Amino acid sequence: xxxxxxxxxxxxxxxxxxxxxxxxxxxxxxxxxxxxxxxxxxxxxxxxxxxxxxxxxxxxxxxxxxxxxxxxxxxxxxxxxxxxxxxxxxxxxxxxxxxxxxxxxxxxxxxxxxxxxxxxxxxxxxxxxxxxxxxxxxxxxxxxxxxxxxxxxxxxxxxxxxxxxxxxxxxxxxxxxxxxxxxxxxxxxxxxxxxxxxxxxxxxxxxxxxxxxxxxxxxxxxxxxxxxxxxxxxxxxxxxxxxxxxxxxxxxxxxxxxxxxxxxxxxxxxxxxxxxxxxxxxxxxx
Amino acid sequence: xxxxxxxxxxxxxxxxxxxxxxxxxxxxxxxxxxxxxxxxxxxxxxxxxxxxxxxxxxxxxxxxxxxxxxxxxxxxxxxxxxxxxxxxxxxxxxxxxxxxxxxxxxxxxxxxxxxxxxxxxxxxxxxxxxxxxxxxxxxxxxxxxxxxxxxxxxxxxxxxxxxxxxxxxxxxxxxxxxxxxxxxxxxxxxxxxxxxxxxxxxxxxxxxxxxxxxxxxxxxxxxxxxxxxxxxxxxxxxxxxxxxxxxxxxxxxxxxxxxxxxxxxxxxxxxxxxxxxxxxxxxxxxxxxxxxxxxxxxxxxxxxxxxxxxxxxxxxxxxxxxx
Numbered sequence: 001x002x003x004x005x006x007x008x009x010x011x012x013x014x015x016x017x018x019x020x021x022x023x024x025x026x027x028x029x030x031x032x033x034x035x036x037x038x039x040x041x042x043x044x045x046x047x048x049x050x051x052x053x054x055x056x057x058x059x060x061x062x063x064x065x066x067x068x069x070x071x072x073x074x075x076x077x078x079x080x081x082x083x084x085x086x087x088x089x090x091x092x093x094x095x096x097x098x099x100x101x102x103x104x105x106x107x108x109x110x111x112x113x114x115x116x117x118x119x120x121x122x123x124x125x126x127x128x129x130x131x132x133x134x135x136x137x138x139x140x141x142x143x144x145x146x147x148x149x150x151x152x153x154x155x156x157x158x159x160x161x162x163x164x165x166x167x168x169x170x171x172x173x174x175x176x177x178x179x180x181x182x183x184x185x186x187x188x189x190x191x192x193x194x195x196x197x198x199x200x201x202x203x204x205x206x207x208x209x210x211x212x213x214x215x216x217x218x219x220x221x222x223x224x225x226x227x228x229x230x231x232x233x234x235x236x237x238x239x240x241x242x243x244x245x246x247x248x249x250x251x252x253x254x255x256x257x258x259x260x261x262x263x264x265x266x267x268x269x270x271x272x273x274x275x276x277x278x279x280x281x282x283x284x285x286x
Numbered sequence: 287x288x289x290x291x292x293x294x295x296x297x298x299x300x301x302x303x304x305x306x307x308x309x310x311x312x313x314x315x316x317x318x319x320x321x322x323x324x325x326x327x328x329x330x331x332x333x334x335x336x337x338x339x340x341x342x343x344x345x346x347x348x349x350x351x352x353x354x355x356x357x358x359x360x361x362x363x364x365x366x367x368x369x370x371x372x373x374x375x376x377x378x379x380x381x382x383x384x385x386x387x388x389x390x391x392x393x394x395x396x397x398x399x400x401x402x403x404x405x406x407x408x409x410x411x412x413x414x415x416x417x418x419x420x421x422x423x424x425x426x427x428x429x430x431x432x433x434x435x436x437x438x439x440x441x442x443x444x445x446x447x448x449x450x451x452x453x454x455x456x457x458x459x460x461x462x463x464x465x466x467x468x469x470x471x472x473x474x475x476x477x478x479x480x481x482x483x484x485x486x487x488x489x490x491x492x493x494x495x496x497x498x499x500x501x502x503x504x505x506x507x508x509x510x511x512x513x514x515x516x517x518x519x520x521x522x523x524x525x526x527x528x529x530x531x532x533x534x535x536x537x538x539x540x541x542x543x544x545x546x547x548x549x550x551x552x553x554x555x556x557x558x559x560x561x562x563x564x565x566x567x568x569x570x571x572x573x574x575x576x577x578x579x580x581x582x583x584x585x586x587x588x589x590x591x592x593x594x595x596x597x598x599x600x601x602x603x604x605x606x607x608x609x
Contacts, residue, residue: 019419023426121300128301128592130584132547133565134308137581140569141312217432221551224434225566239435243555249453253442261435268430276426 024277030270034263038083045077049233057252066255069238070245078238079259085234086267089150089219094211096154101161102204108162109169110192120166126159135218139227146229153218161207168203172196206278213271220264235260294596298589305585309578310357314350322572340370366579371571376579379564384583387553387560390476391545394483399538401484402491406534407527409492410499422496425489433548437482437555444478451477454557479556486548487541494537498530505529532603539595543588 037044046065047053051073058068066075108119135156142148172178173196181191222228223236224243238260242248247256332340348356360367366376405421412418445453452458452475457468502508503526511521549562557563561580568577 023423121297124297125301125304128298128588129305130543130547130581130588132550133562133581133584136550136565136569137308137312137577140574140577213430217430220432221434224432225551225554226570236432239438243434243438248438248442249446253438253446257435257438257442261432261439264432264435265427265430268432269427272426272430 020277020280023273024280027270027273027275027277030266031274034083034087034267034270037080038087041080041084045074045080047074047077049073049077049081059252060255066259067252069241069256075238075256075259078233079235079263082233082235082238082260082263083267085146085229085232086216086219086236086264089146089153089234090212090216090267090271093150093153093157093215093219094208096150097158097161097211097215098204098208100155100158101207102165102200104158104162105165106169106192106196106200109166110173110188110196112170112173116166120163123159123162123166126156127163131156132221135222136225136227139222144227144230146232149219149222149228153215153222157211157214157218161204161211164207165200165204168200169196172199202278203282206275206282209271209278210275213268213275216264216268216271235264295593298593301589302585305582306358306361307354309582310354313574313578361582366582367575369573369576371573371576376576379576380561380579380583383559383561383564383580386558387546387549387562389472390479390483390552390558390560391542391549393476393480394487394545395538395542397480398484398487398491398541399534402488403495403527403534405488406492406495407499407522407530410496410503410526411522413500413503421492425492428485429489431486433482433486434551434555436485437478437552440478440482441556451475453478455559475558479552479558482552482555483545483548487545490537490541491534495530495534498533499526502526502529529603532599535602536595536599539591539598543591546584546587546591 052071053074054063054068056068056070060067066079069075069078104119104123108116108123110116135152138152138156139148142152175195178191178195181195182188186194219228219234220236220239223234224240226237226240226244228234228237228240239257242253242256242260247253364377366380368374369376369379372379409418409421441453444451455475457475458471508521508525511525516524546561549560550565551562552558553560553563554566561583565577565580565584568574568580
């Protein structure tokens with residue numbers, strides 16, 4: 001391994017880093033644009049997405065850039081406002097996952113014997129359970145609301161981050177400065193807060209960004225199955241209505257089906273690219 | 287090794303136990319009428335007598351712990367219960383649906399394995415070059431593709447605009463096709479769902495293969511092979527690719543399990559009558575017993591796939607046995 005690394009000329013290495021950085025920058029630009037769209041939605045969208053502002057099933061026109069849906073709501077305005085739901089669910093669900101994942105990861109890594117063994121058993125169970133069916137079962141019992149969507153996604157995606165953070169903590173806990181603070185009688189809490197947590201921050205941020213990317217896709221899938229919040233329309237629920245009204249069997253697919261999917265793809269990809277660039281910094285694989 | 291195997295097995299038993307327990311607990315602790323959540327019926331439409339009879343039938347009047355053991359007993363004897371909505375035993379419904387899901391997930395697995403392995407190997411061989419970076423970026427983008435959207439687009443393009451392939455179901459309804467015509471009909475219906483599942487699986491196979499190849503490329507025996515004067519092609523396919531297979535096959539087994547879950551969405555888009563579509567139908571029709579049974583069957587499939595991966599790994603990579 002080391003021999004292979006030594007043989008790599010430095011010029012090539014520098015170019016490689018810049019590829020990951022360029023991808024990360026692309027992701028960052030996408031995310032910033034989407035956030036701007038979500039924050040300024042009322043100013044960008046020409047209509048209130050919940051109002052019936054035109055005749056149903058209109059093709060795109062100057063008044064309605066992406067036409068209207070089956071009840072005469074403006075599809076472009078729905079698309080703009082949809083960014084709010086998708087980004088909120090993505091970020092908050094990933095925060096929930098990060099909170100659980102980091103706590104479990106740090107505890108399991110710092111106390112690897114009994115507590116760690118139990119926690120990692122739980123992690124393995126969550127990782128093996130069939131994810132999407134369980135998501136649907138939970139969502140079906142809990143009922144449809146934004147909070148429930150967030151909770152269901154959050155409690156199902158924390159296990160991956162927990163495992164990654166644990167392995168980092170496992171190596172940190174035997175470093176000299178941790179041992180030193182233990183020898184001097186500092187409580188575990190102090191060693192964790194002062195030495196362990198700050199050094200897992202970068203890794204945790206990386207897993208958080210990746211979790212946002214995944215959560216956005218999951219929210220879209222749930223909404224597409226009709227299990228999302230019935231009041232707040234997301235990109236997934238626009239596609240749910242497009243599907244149930246058969247829009248993809250008519251020419252309407254070009255303005256009703258295509259745009260929301262592109263938005264989901266962009267949102268998920270934007271975060272995935274940032275995560276990729278961060279992971280590349282921590283553990284180069286290019 | 288033996289101990290490791292036993293621990294793994296214990297873990298799978300634990301997962302199965304958790305799945306069964308979740309199935310048992312969820313309808314009983316969730317807000318709402320437990321009778322409606324367990325039997326999947328409209329309680330409001332029933333007379334008090336009917337209700338009492340149903341409560342007796344599903345055992346809700348017994349202590350919780352007794353119900354729990356009863357539930358385990360029925361699961362272990364292969365009795366998945368009864369769908370009150372469609373008045374049929376659930377095992378019958380599942381036996382009808384399972385083969386369709388196996389067909390499309392199996393076909394998608396084979397195609398994505400072939401494509402992912404070849405492209406991944408190529409990418410690793412061209413490491414850092416433009417072709418590698420283009421492929422890598424493309425695959426990362428594919429991972430962010432919403433599966434249902436891809437399915438809808440494929441229908442819009444290939445079924446509606448071009449009219450090449452059917453967009454709905456697994457066979458042409460009410461057609462008395464036999465022999466090869468029937469096989470052709472089934473294949474025609476399976477193409478689009480399979481393509482969708484395949485496109486979703488390829489990035490994972492590709493990334494695993496590429497990474498595994500890069501790991502192996504750094505090993506000493508590759509240098510030895512090169513030093514011996516083996517041709518670049520022989521090194522790549524005879525040594526590197528062969529040794530990179532173990533993680534890839536493991537990934538494929540787990541990916542197969544994952545596709546089983548992902549089928550929920552794809553089968554819904556294509557109205558494909560598999561297990562995944564069954565979960566969706568059960569959820570929208572509030573047929574909770576069917577939903578639970580389908581969830582359990584998918585869990586079992588996932589565990590079998592994981593077990594398969596555990597068995598095959600040491601065979602493909604004998605070094606792992608030395609631990």
